[in-house]
Amino acid sequence: MLENPRSPRVRAVAKLTKRSARTETGLFLLEGPQAVREALTYRPEAIIELFVTPTSWEKHADLRQQAQDAGLTAEFVTEFVLSAMADTVTPQGVVAVARQTPSSVRDIFAASPRLVAICEEVRDPGNLGTIIRAADASGADAVVLTGRTVDPYNPKVVRSTTGSLFHLPISVGGDLADVVGRARGAGMQVIAADVKGEDLLQARAEGVLERPTAWLFGNEARGLEDAALGLADRALRLPIFGRAESLNLATAASVCLYESAFAHRTVG
Numbered sequence: 001m002l003e004n005p006r007s008p009r010v011r012a013v014a015k016l017t018k019r020s021a022r023t024e025t026g027l028f029l030l031e032g033p034q035a036v037r038e039a040l041t042y043r044p045e046a047i048i049e050l051f052v053t054p055t056s057w058e059k060h061a062d063l064r065q066q067a068q069d070a071g072l073t074a075e076f077v078t079e080f081v082l083s084a085m086a087d088t089v090t091p092q093g094v095v096a097v098a099r100q101t102p103s104s105v106r107d108i109f110a111a112s113p114r115l116v117a118i119c120e121e122v123r124d125p126g127n128l129g130t131i132i133r134a135a136d137a138s139g140a141d142a143v144v145l146t147g148r149t150v151d152p153y154n155p156k157v158v159r160s161t162t163g164s165l166f167h168l169p170i171s172v173g174g175d176l177a178d179v180v181g182r183a184r185g186a187g188m189q190v191i192a193a194d195v196k197g198e199d200l201l202q203a204r205a206e207g208v209l210e211r212p213t214a215w216l217f218g219n220e221a222r223g224l225e226d227a228a229l230g231l232a233d234r235a236l237r238l239p240i241f242g243r244a245e246s247l248n249l250a251t252a253a254s255v256c257l258y259e260s261a262f263a264h265r266t267v268g
Helices: 007-016 019-025 033-042 054-059 061-069 081-087 105-110 125-137 155-161 176-185 200-205 225-229 248-268
Strands: 027-031 047-050 094-099 114-118 143-148 168-176 187-201 215-216 234-237
Touching: 007 081, 007 094, 019 081, 019 125, 027 033, 027 143, 027 155, 033 047, 047 054, 047 081, 054 061, 054 114, 081 125, 081 200, 081 215, 105 143, 105 168, 105 176, 114 168, 114 176, 114 248, 125 155, 125 248, 143 176, 168 176, 168 200, 176 187, 176 215, 187 200, 187 248, 200 234, 200 248, 215 234
Parallel strands: 114 143, 114 215, 143 168, 187 215, 187 234
Antiparallel strands: 027 094, 047 094
8 A cells, every 4th residue: 555645656646737747758647436437438548557545445346347347456545645646635535647648630530520629729727628528518529629728638627527538539739720721621611609700590590500510719818819710711609698798618618519519410
């Protein structure tokens, strides 16, 4: 059992809360039974180390079975050691180290997707995690991150996805112009979500959203730069019927993705 929270091994795991360490190692941190459960279900080959407290291991029989099926041996640690490893205050007795498994932009668009979320300069971890989760829930084929979008393996992003990080392809570090070009080459229209765009309801009535679509979402504070907007085929905005000034990025993205999902299923 690991008992020293200052041991080199514990420190190495704890460093994965920092982007520099994640970039250097190609690894990232999973915290809590839900995240580990999803990884073991959909990407078991990605997990290379599993740390648990004896109490948690006894409690989660399903994780024990999944780990066994994946050929993983869990290492027992104390609560103090687990707290030293984790980014959260209460990691719920389970922490894992996993390999990053990003997809290539080429492979994503070679698969003839019908719905993709492109995130350009999205900086808030909670927003990105929620967009990934919404993309997963709406049946999107992939999420593509461009520009200086926050690292999807940031612990806060990972937690916000609630497992969706392992459910669909995610591409990292793409150039927006290249991504847009590949989307068009795959027969997709590129629609920017922007407050200065046309009314989404009118576009829906015209059948615009029935086509394969790559939605382009921008920075929380600034939105999309003019150059980024210029790459899109058109821009659409969500109408505000109440007195709210606006919707936050993740909420707006969720609505846009679901509007496309509804339109695609309506036309069969």
